[in-house]
Amino acid sequence: xxxxxxxxxxxxxxxxxxxxxxxxxxxxxxxxxxxxxxxxxxxxxxxxxxxxxxxxxxxxxxxxxxxxxxxxxxxxxxxxxxxxxxxxxxxxxxxxxxxxxxxxxxxxxxxxxxxxxxxxxxxxxxxxxxxxxxxxxxxxxxxxxxxxxxxxxxxxxxxxxxxxxxxxxxxxxxxxxxxxxxxxxxxxxxxxxxxxxxxxxxxxxxxxxxxxxxxxxxxxxxxxxxxxxxxxxxxxxxxxxxxxxxxxxxxxxxxxxxxxxxxxxxxxxxxxxxxxxxxxxxxxxxxxxxxxxxxxxxxxxxxxxxxxxxxxxxxxxxxxxxxxxxxxxxxxxxxxxxxxxxxxxxxxxxxxxxxxxxxxxxxxxxxxxxxxxxxxxxxxxxxxxxxxxxxxxxxxxxxxxxxxxxxxxxxxxxxxxxxxxxxxxxxxxxxxxxxxxxxxxxxxxxxxxxxxxxxxxxxxxxxxxxxxxxxxx
Amino acid sequence: xxxxxxxxxxxxxxxxxxxxxxxxxxxxxxxxxxxxxxxxxxxxxxxxxxxxxxxxxxxxxxxxxxxxxxxxxxxxxxxxxxxxxxxxxxxxxxxxxxxxxxxxxxxxxxxxxxxxxxxxxxxxxxxxxxxxxxxxxxxxxxxxxxxxxxxxxxxxxxxxxxxxxxxxxxxxxxxxxxxxxxxxxxxxxxxxxxxxxxxxxxxxxxxxxxxxxxxxxxxxxxxxxxxxxxxxxxxxxxxxxxxxxxxxxxxxxxxxxxxxxxxxxxxxxxxxxxxxxxxxxxxxxxxxxxxxxxxxxxxxxxxxxxxxxxxxxxxxxxxxxxxxxxxxxxxxxxxxxxxxxxxxxxxxxxxxxxxxxxxxxxxxxxxxxxxxxxxxxxxxxxxxxxxxxxxxxxxxxxxxxxxxxxxxxxxxxxxxxxxxxxxxxxxxxxxxxxxxxxxxxxxxxxxxxxxxxxxxxxxxxxxxxxxxxxxxx
Numbered sequence: 001x002x003x004x005x006x007x008x009x010x011x012x013x014x015x016x017x018x019x020x021x022x023x024x025x026x027x028x029x030x031x032x033x034x035x036x037x038x039x040x041x042x043x044x045x046x047x048x049x050x051x052x053x054x055x056x057x058x059x060x061x062x063x064x065x066x067x068x069x070x071x072x073x074x075x076x077x078x079x080x081x082x083x084x085x086x087x088x089x090x091x092x093x094x095x096x097x098x099x100x101x102x103x104x105x106x107x108x109x110x111x112x113x114x115x116x117x118x119x120x121x122x123x124x125x126x127x128x129x130x131x132x133x134x135x136x137x138x139x140x141x142x143x144x145x146x147x148x149x150x151x152x153x154x155x156x157x158x159x160x161x162x163x164x165x166x167x168x169x170x171x172x173x174x175x176x177x178x179x180x181x182x183x184x185x186x187x188x189x190x191x192x193x194x195x196x197x198x199x200x201x202x203x204x205x206x207x208x209x210x211x212x213x214x215x216x217x218x219x220x221x222x223x224x225x226x227x228x229x230x231x232x233x234x235x236x237x238x239x240x241x242x243x244x245x246x247x248x249x250x251x252x253x254x255x256x257x258x259x260x261x262x263x264x265x266x267x268x269x270x271x272x273x274x275x276x277x278x279x280x281x282x283x284x285x286x287x288x289x290x291x292x293x294x295x296x297x298x299x300x301x302x303x304x305x306x307x308x309x310x311x312x313x314x315x316x317x318x319x320x321x322x323x324x325x326x327x328x329x330x331x332x333x334x335x336x337x338x339x340x341x342x343x344x345x346x347x348x349x350x351x352x353x354x355x356x357x358x359x360x361x362x363x364x365x366x367x368x369x370x371x372x373x374x375x376x377x378x379x380x381x382x383x384x385x386x387x388x389x390x391x392x393x394x395x396x397x398x399x400x401x402x403x404x405x406x407x408x409x410x411x412x413x414x415x416x417x418x419x420x421x422x423x424x425x426x427x428x429x430x431x432x433x434x435x436x437x438x439x440x441x442x443x444x445x446x447x448x449x450x451x452x453x454x455x456x457x458x459x460x461x462x463x464x465x466x467x468x469x470x471x472x473x
Numbered sequence: 474x475x476x477x478x479x480x481x482x483x484x485x486x487x488x489x490x491x492x493x494x495x496x497x498x499x500x501x502x503x504x505x506x507x508x509x510x511x512x513x514x515x516x517x518x519x520x521x522x523x524x525x526x527x528x529x530x531x532x533x534x535x536x537x538x539x540x541x542x543x544x545x546x547x548x549x550x551x552x553x554x555x556x557x558x559x560x561x562x563x564x565x566x567x568x569x570x571x572x573x574x575x576x577x578x579x580x581x582x583x584x585x586x587x588x589x590x591x592x593x594x595x596x597x598x599x600x601x602x603x604x605x606x607x608x609x610x611x612x613x614x615x616x617x618x619x620x621x622x623x624x625x626x627x628x629x630x631x632x633x634x635x636x637x638x639x640x641x642x643x644x645x646x647x648x649x650x651x652x653x654x655x656x657x658x659x660x661x662x663x664x665x666x667x668x669x670x671x672x673x674x675x676x677x678x679x680x681x682x683x684x685x686x687x688x689x690x691x692x693x694x695x696x697x698x699x700x701x702x703x704x705x706x707x708x709x710x711x712x713x714x715x716x717x718x719x720x721x722x723x724x725x726x727x728x729x730x731x732x733x734x735x736x737x738x739x740x741x742x743x744x745x746x747x748x749x750x751x752x753x754x755x756x757x758x759x760x761x762x763x764x765x766x767x768x769x770x771x772x773x774x775x776x777x778x779x780x781x782x783x784x785x786x787x788x789x790x791x792x793x794x795x796x797x798x799x800x801x802x803x804x805x806x807x808x809x810x811x812x813x814x815x816x817x818x819x820x821x822x823x824x825x826x827x828x829x830x831x832x833x834x835x836x837x838x839x840x841x842x843x844x845x846x847x848x849x850x851x852x853x854x855x856x857x858x859x860x861x862x863x864x865x866x867x868x869x870x871x872x873x874x875x876x877x878x879x880x881x882x883x884x885x886x887x888x889x890x891x892x893x894x895x896x897x898x899x900x901x902x903x904x905x906x907x908x909x910x911x912x913x914x915x916x917x918x919x920x921x922x923x924x925x926x927x928x929x930x931x932x933x934x935x936x937x938x939x940x941x942x943x944x945x946x
Contacts, residue, residue, distance in 0.1 A: 207680035425672035458931035
């Protein structure tokens with residue numbers, strides 16, 4: 001853009017005096033809800049990633065939006081960074097504090113403020129986790145579908161635009177956040193929207209904040225869409241002769257309008273891990289885990305039609321069930337894939353990757369990636385939300401071995417570039433954090449990245465909100 | 474916000490010299506694609522609204538994104554407003570030119586750039602209309618679901634965050650735009666996203682531009698989600714004893730997970746108009762028009778279950794069919810409601826209104842509105858996208874009678890305030906334009922409106938993009 005606001009001061013850690021002043025004031029106001037012990041700071045200074053720990057200078061536990069606003073105002077007055085923290089399960093260094101500052105842990109903001117069953121929505125504080133919410137909703141026959149692997153906080157899920165296995169049917173956080181309350185860089189409390197299901201009343205501040213990873217505002221309260229627990233669910237597993245066959249069956253399933261709720265690829269390597277970890281005794285070949293939601297008749301019909309489609313591509317038999325115990329066992333095994341992968345190389349760390357391509361390119365992208373894995377001799381099982389074109393490979397790496405780490409970094413770099421070359425994205429659902437920043441220009445182009453920078457500079461001119469994430473200034 | 478960029482020059486029409494310079498350069502480059510005749514300028518200076526005509530100084534017909542960029546750069550250099558124009562069917566004064574300037578008519582940007590059937594998406598230039606697109610797609614078994622009343626352009630629909638009768642199942646433009654190409658205020662060409670179905674790679678520029686009504690950037694190309702034409706469709710009409718009964722049946726239908734594709738309320742007054750206009754011979758009572766998409770078995774089951782739900786609330790009989798002719802006649806009648814309304818008071822103009830509330834408040838909102846209509850002696854039929862809580866009443870007004878106009882304006886004002894008091898929005902799908910600006914602060918609160926202003930100032934510091942719409946500076 002031609003005219004941009006002035007660039008703020010360089011990205012430098014705040015002065016020791018500034019930190020001391022802020023910490024002192026916070027201690028006075030928050031008492032033992034302000035913690036500066038190294039252990040707690042380090043707990044808040046890293047995510048599930050291989051970026052070294054970068055602890056904040058202090059961690060504070062607010063209990064209301066007003067308290068968050070007061071904290072941000074204080075930090076703004078002293079030019080001290082503020083990093084919002086949910087459950088610390090993000091994967092790209094989102095909550096690390098490379099410039100120090102104050103970590104705002106939302107763990108004491110856990111109120112379910114309201115459930116509006118007739119409107120199929122609810123209002124929750126940012127610290128409520130997805131499992132806590134579903135526990136709360138169950139008696140009312142409602143559920144919240146978005147399910148990243150971890151039991152993440154709703155605020156964190158909004159901040160990273162999270163999704164999971166249900167996104168093919170229910171969308172991502174972008175689609176399921178109706179409105180947000182957020183504290184902006186100057187402490188202003190913004191409510192982005194009403195509870196109306198749709199609106200065209202001005203700029204979409206909700207979606208500007210969803211996925212902004214705490215760099216434009218701190219999410220303190222979220223209004224979410226809910227869904228009725230389906231009357232019936234059918235689910236099962238279906239082996240395929242190849243990744244290509246599984247992807248083609250997925251494409252036809254979606255094209256034909258079958259409202260599949262979940263359709264998950266698990267590759268042969270991961271199936272070995274799943275068998276080891278969850279003792280399922282399933283064939284160790286490319287597999288689709290599939291689930292349908294609807295009426296008794298509907299889910300039966302859908303499962304049968306999926307079985308027919310699978311057979312067209314050499315897949316099957318499609319072994320499905322509607323009994324809750326059978327389904328739970330299956331999906332627990334799928335959700336445990338992260339841990340299952342570890343059984344394939346005990347002692348090694350698993351590194352998360354996350355790309356998403358147009359579904360027509362998915363088979364190519366997965367197969368090329370598998371060839372790369374094989375050539376490198378990596379142990380890197382694959383799971384994919386194939387209905388969305390999104391997949392994760394999880395290289396198992398000895399982080400103490402710099403050579404292995406370098407090989408793995410190159411591998412991820414090629415993976416991302418492969419996805420971008422196929423018209424995809426460097427991150428389908430994990431977010432940018434620190435580790436994906438370097439790919440944003442290649443993905444979006446310089447003009448779009450310039451607009452992102454401009455937004456950051458305008459909304460956070462001092463660069464105090466989670467600095468060093470998404471865009472540099 | 475505490476720190477904001479400097480406020481740009483007052484909102485004043487550009488000087489005659491600036492206009493002359495721009496027009497001269499555009500004429501040199503665009504030849505007869507630059508038009509300054511009064512008739513054409515007036516054609517572009519109003520929408521379907523009662524705001525007086527406000528013509529631009531010139532109308533230009535670009536044929537590519539690069540040409541749009543060149544036009545905007547030229548206008549930016551001279552501080553001249555640019556107003557993007559699709560089909561001129563917006564309803565709140567969106568394309569009027571209160572400060573003059575150059576209207577960019579997208580009517581010569583009608584290429585369907587690509588259809589990716591496997592990915593269920595397509596790329597179109599902004600001037601393609603929804604019907605043109607569906608005509609193009611039909612042979613491939615695909616369709617684009619969003620259907621505002623008018624045959625609007627895709628660019629215009631993105632700019633106003635349009636929706637229509639299918640939104641309850643398929644969402645609005647917010648949900649169906651995958652990516653955009655837009656020309657920003659300095660002429661920069663921004664591509665907001667890849668074709669991947671989901672991404673968490675940075676700020677959501679797509680949804681920042683969707684609904685921004687040409688005030689933050691000019692949409693020149695759109696990547697849209699498509700859907701397979703359903704194997705079977707069932708549709709029908711169902712009378713209800715009251716608005717409340719129809720709304721309650723809608724709530725239960727949605728809560729129970731029936732994937733209704735359309736569920737439209739038509740009130741007794743509008744049914745009289747529909748019968749007069751379309752000769753349907755239907756009962757003149759509160760009516761739901763309903764449609765289901767799916768497999769042969771599925772749509773039959775869904776229609777039967779809806780009939781049972783309707784009966785629980787005293788509605789029915791639910792008269793439904795799966796034959797295309799019967800369905801078309803029905804939905805044509807529903808889509809002609811705008812014209813049907815006019816039969817109720819020949820010679821009068823119909824005024825569009827558009828509010829949306831949480832569905833639990835919909836019956837209250839419609840019933841209070843009907844009481845107001847009755848008390849005022851207005852002829853104001855009602856149609857509603859009740860699955861979304863969105864409804865339109867269409868007062869028939871003699872615009873030559875200032876007293877009538879004043880009464881109607883007060884009526885709309887109360888309607889909007891009623892919706893806001895019920896936790897709703899001042900506009901569900903028509904947008905803000907000029908006429909809804911005054912309600913944004915009441916709806917969003919001062920801090921959110923301040924953020925919207927800040928976004929506008931940052932992205933369009935000269936205020937040349939469709940000035941005088943959504944926010945003033």
